[in-house]
Amino acid sequence: xxxxxxxxxxxxxxxxxxxxxxxxxxxxxxxxxxxxxxxxxxxxxxxxxxxxxxxxxxxxxxxxxxxxxxxxxxxxxxxxxxxxxxxxxxxxxxxxxxxxxxxxxxxxxxxxxxxxxxxxxxxxxxxxxxxxxxxxxxxxxxxxxxxxxxxxxxxxxxxxxxxxxxxxxxxxxxxxxxxxxxxxxxxxxxxxxxxxxxxxxxxxxxxxxxxxxxxxxxxxxxxxxxxxxxxxxxxxxxxxxxxxxxxxxxxxxxxxxxxxxxxxxxxxxxxxxxxxxxxxxxxxxxxxxxxxxxxxxxxxxxxxxxxxxxxxxxxxx
Amino acid sequence: xxxxxxxxxxxxxxxxxxxxxxxxxxxxxxxxxxxxxxxxxxxxxxxxxxxxxxxxxxxxxxxxxxxxxxxxxxxxxxxxxxxxxxxxxxxxxxxxxxxxxxxxxxxxxxxxxxxxxxxxxxxxxxxxxxxxxxxxxxxxxxxxxxxxxxxxxxxxxxxxxxxxxxxxxxxxxxxxxxxxxxxxxxxxxxxxxxxxxxxxxxxxxxxxxxxxxxxxxxxxxxxxxxxxxxxxxxxxxxxxxxxxxxxxxxxxxxxxxxxxxxxxxxxxxxxxxxxxxxxxxxxxxxxxxxxxxxxxxxxxxxxxxxxxxxxxxxxxxxxxxxxxxxxxxxxxxxxxxxxxxxxxxxxxxxxxxxxxxxxxxxxxxxxxxxxxxxxxxxxxxxxxxxxxxxxxxxxxxxxxxxxxxxxxxxxxxxxxxxxxxxxxxxxxxxxxxxxxxxxxxxxxxxxxxxxxxxxxxxxxxxxxxxxxxxxxxxxxxxxxxxxxxxxxxxxxxxxxxxxxxxxxxxxxxxxxxxxxx
Numbered sequence: 001x002x003x004x005x006x007x008x009x010x011x012x013x014x015x016x017x018x019x020x021x022x023x024x025x026x027x028x029x030x031x032x033x034x035x036x037x038x039x040x041x042x043x044x045x046x047x048x049x050x051x052x053x054x055x056x057x058x059x060x061x062x063x064x065x066x067x068x069x070x071x072x073x074x075x076x077x078x079x080x081x082x083x084x085x086x087x088x089x090x091x092x093x094x095x096x097x098x099x100x101x102x103x104x105x106x107x108x109x110x111x112x113x114x115x116x117x118x119x120x121x122x123x124x125x126x127x128x129x130x131x132x133x134x135x136x137x138x139x140x141x142x143x144x145x146x147x148x149x150x151x152x153x154x155x156x157x158x159x160x161x162x163x164x165x166x167x168x169x170x171x172x173x174x175x176x177x178x179x180x181x182x183x184x185x186x187x188x189x190x191x192x193x194x195x196x197x198x199x200x201x202x203x204x205x206x207x208x209x210x211x212x213x214x215x216x217x218x219x220x221x222x223x224x225x226x227x228x229x230x231x232x233x234x235x236x237x238x239x240x241x242x243x244x245x246x247x248x249x250x251x252x253x254x255x256x257x258x259x260x261x262x263x264x265x266x267x268x269x270x271x272x273x274x275x276x277x278x279x280x281x282x283x284x285x286x287x288x289x290x291x292x293x294x295x296x297x298x299x300x301x302x303x304x305x306x307x308x309x310x311x312x313x314x315x316x317x
Numbered sequence: 318x319x320x321x322x323x324x325x326x327x328x329x330x331x332x333x334x335x336x337x338x339x340x341x342x343x344x345x346x347x348x349x350x351x352x353x354x355x356x357x358x359x360x361x362x363x364x365x366x367x368x369x370x371x372x373x374x375x376x377x378x379x380x381x382x383x384x385x386x387x388x389x390x391x392x393x394x395x396x397x398x399x400x401x402x403x404x405x406x407x408x409x410x411x412x413x414x415x416x417x418x419x420x421x422x423x424x425x426x427x428x429x430x431x432x433x434x435x436x437x438x439x440x441x442x443x444x445x446x447x448x449x450x451x452x453x454x455x456x457x458x459x460x461x462x463x464x465x466x467x468x469x470x471x472x473x474x475x476x477x478x479x480x481x482x483x484x485x486x487x488x489x490x491x492x493x494x495x496x497x498x499x500x501x502x503x504x505x506x507x508x509x510x511x512x513x514x515x516x517x518x519x520x521x522x523x524x525x526x527x528x529x530x531x532x533x534x535x536x537x538x539x540x541x542x543x544x545x546x547x548x549x550x551x552x553x554x555x556x557x558x559x560x561x562x563x564x565x566x567x568x569x570x571x572x573x574x575x576x577x578x579x580x581x582x583x584x585x586x587x588x589x590x591x592x593x594x595x596x597x598x599x600x601x602x603x604x605x606x607x608x609x610x611x612x613x614x615x616x617x618x619x620x621x622x623x624x625x626x627x628x629x630x631x632x633x634x635x636x637x638x639x640x641x642x643x644x645x646x647x648x649x650x651x652x653x654x655x656x657x658x659x660x661x662x663x664x665x666x667x668x669x670x671x672x673x674x675x676x677x678x679x680x681x682x683x684x685x686x687x688x689x690x691x692x693x694x695x696x697x698x699x700x701x702x703x704x705x706x707x708x709x710x711x712x713x714x715x716x717x718x719x720x721x722x723x724x725x726x727x728x729x730x731x732x733x734x735x736x737x738x739x740x741x742x743x744x745x746x747x748x749x750x751x752x753x754x755x756x757x758x759x760x761x762x763x764x765x766x767x768x769x770x771x772x773x774x775x776x777x778x779x780x781x782x783x784x785x786x787x788x789x790x791x792x793x794x795x796x797x798x799x800x801x802x803x804x805x806x807x808x809x810x811x812x813x814x815x816x817x818x819x820x821x822x823x824x825x826x827x828x829x830x831x832x833x834x
Contacts, residue, residue, distance in 0.1 A: 274714055
């Protein structure tokens with residue numbers, strides 16, 4: 001319990017640091033929001049007036065203070081380019097990106113775990129080389145490329161979905177998830193390949209341990225040993241890896257959203273960086289950071305439940 | 318073993334689907350198109366369409382404050398001024414029914430049209446007009462929203478239907494600027510939920526996703542045919558083409574020749590117009606060695622416009638020779654187009670005279686989000702090699718371009734397109750007056766400044782047009798920039814749609830677009 005409390009405290013501390021760094025970084029980056037907003041209409045007087053209006057002339061720490069306070073009062077500021085509250089802007093997008101990320105993660109779990117175990121069990125088969133080569137290939141497929149390929153194959157040729165026509169959840173929930181499945185596959189493919197390889201090598205490593213030989217020599221069958229002992233021991237590094245995957249699918253989602261025209265957080269993030277729309281960018285960065293830190297914390301807590309060594313080590317320190 | 322064979326067969330099957338798919342693509346699109354039929358037939362009232370646009374309206378939606386061309390292009394459907402532009406470049410009365418210009422050209426009296434309604438149901442009053450014009454003329458924060466409104470001395474509502482605008486000095490271009498939108502006086506949300514008098518009303522905007530407009534039933538003039546238009550934002554060029562191929566989009570303007578070549582079958586007709594901008598390699602006239610006229614002329618002689626158009630757009634586009642584009646027929650002087658024809662020897666000789674016999678290094682800054690400009694810059698780099706100019710391309714994002722090149726004027730050369738926000742030659746030419754705030758090329762030519770002063774003072778429209786043409790010639794002769802072209806505007810429109818009209822300014826009019834039977 002103490003371990004969990006400490007992990008959660010760490011999470012909070014990390015978030016404070018990340019939020020400050022994000023804030024600092026964007027105030028140092030070149031390009032002025034006021035100039036960006038005015039575009040080709042910018043004149044020195046207009047820029048100066050707008051900077052004052054946006055509060056960009058206040059001391060950095062004061063700006064940061066107001067902003068952090070906003071997280072507790074719910075006032076996250078106003079988007080420079082859309083002139084609407086950041087919270088309502090992001091509120092529309094966040095569920096989409098989360099749904100896409102979770103769906104990809106689910107796909108990775110459902111496909112990669114059985115495949116990984118299978119691949120380890122058949123490591124001595126003749127087709128193993130082919131499997132490994134295929135796995136390498138899938139690992140190298142960038143999601144945006146797979147995305148274009150999938151859109152072309154299932155959208156243009158087979159008409160399984162209509163590229164460029166993303167349904168609204170409240171109107172067609174079924175169609176919504178169906179359409180989300182294709183970008184999720186694009187995100188998942190390389191991660192599935194990596195997870196399979198990771199599982200395979202971890203399992204194979206465990207299979208060569210002395211305790212496995214002992215178990216088998218005592219008359220246990222290989223499959224039984226694999227499921228009863230090896231998988232348990234192989235779990236810890238795999239969980240850490242999956243936590244990392246969970247953090248990375250959101251990055252994949254952001255890229256793939258562009259290709260599938262999914263109106264999620266990713267496209268908003270990229271556009272807002274281009275527009276120097278810091279109120280939007282900072283909040284999204286904090287959300288993404290939170291997702292990553294959360295994934296790792298959950299991974300740590302899970303590993304600690306599974307592996308008693310970590311539990312003892314954690315508390316004894 | 319059986320399982321493995323099965324897996325292998327499945328793989329083969331999958332691969333063959335993928336491969337055979339390549340062959341199927343075109344025939345499928347073709348058969349689909351035959352079902353929809355051609356575009357000749359009766360026009361139909363009603364229906365809804367989806368228009369693909371390549372950039373978001375991440376801007377204020379207030380027509381007086383919107384700065385992006387992409388935003389103004391769409392707001393054109395929602396707003397009107399006292400007068401509005403027509404496809405052939407004239408002005409026709411809109412919110413005003415008629416107007417009288419006094420003999421000294423200083424008093425404009427507008428009679429408002431009876432019963433023009435805002436989208437919120439309120440009737441347009443003379444007070445709304447006064448409010449809208451005063452708002453754009455207000456100079457308390459430096460320059461007014463509409464720079465040309467600085468000549469306004471007073472705006473008065475003499476009765477409910479009459480507005481009198483008095484100018485401090487005559488200005489024969491003034492009327493063109495009265496296309497400025499008329500807004501309701503007591504309405505604070507124009508930024509996010511705009512209300513105007515146009516044929517379409519604003520319904521919603523979802524950031525990075527879509528903008529929805531609906532037909533305005535209370536419109537005073539010829540109503541729009543379509544009931545609803547959804548503008549779908551698809552910034553990724555490949556995703557845009559895929560959306561066209563899948564039929565998710567009914568109309569898509571501003572396509573490149575490459576994108577169009579990827580559309581097969583007759584699902585879409587391709588209309589060709591021009592973008593109404595002047596694409597040039599704009600030169601910073603204040604930095605070495607570009608401050609030397611001979612150097613600028615040498616660069617102009619080194620470039621072949623037709624090759625640029627052939628390379629970047631299969632020959633589409635219209636060559637220009639000065640800061641005026643061809644659809645501005647009144648002002649466009651075609652004799653300037655071929656003022657500099659590619660002549661490498663002459664270019665080298667000019668460079669030698671200027672003291673650069675071995676050429677020099679040139680950095681061309683290009684905004685990375687405009688592919689045609691990037692492509693053009695690449696062709697220019699090759700062409701400039703022939704005269705020993707070693708050009709390099711520096712790609713920057715749009716906002717860096719705005720702050721470094723446009724406002725900061727800290728650059729050597731840049732390839733962009735400059736457009737006109739109003740239908741006047743002034744909108745194109747005023748910026749090169751030496752002390753103009755938007756003179757990003759630092760052009761400094763006393764004759765040019767003088768001509769502009771004369772143009773402003775000239776009351777006679779024909780004489781004034783002649784002066785504007787002299788200003789264009791001045792830019793060409795002194796090689797202010799390396800002028801290239803007005804880019805082709807390729808519009809894909811579904812075969813059963815008709816009525817799309819090109820304007821001489823950058824707008825997209827959807828009121829005339831309709832389905833045919």
